[in-house]
Amino acid sequence: MTPAAYILSLPVRAYRLLLSPWVGNGCRFHPTCSAYAMEALEKHGAIKGGYLAARRILRCHPWGGSGVDNVPPK
Numbered sequence: 001m002t003p004a005a006y007i008l009s010l011p012v013r014a015y016r017l018l019l020s021p022w023v024g025n026g027c028r029f030h031p032t033c034s035a036y037a038m039e040a041l042e043k044h045g046a047i048k049g050g051y052l053a054a055r056r057i058l059r060c061h062p063w064g065g066s067g068v069d070n071v072p073p074k
Helices: 003-023 033-059
Strands: none
Touching: 003 033
């Protein structure tokens, strides 16, 4: 991981350590946004990985049309 990607990963690491246990397991994406962000930063570096992570986090809201729990009923 590049130094810039490591710096961008620090808030994600802090979230996973401090806030994630309190939020619970209600993520609509698999893998979770924080796991995806860490993987994107490790694989693609700071610029592209940061862009991919930010795009994923911005799509993570209750009114979005994607995610694993958004399967139409039969």
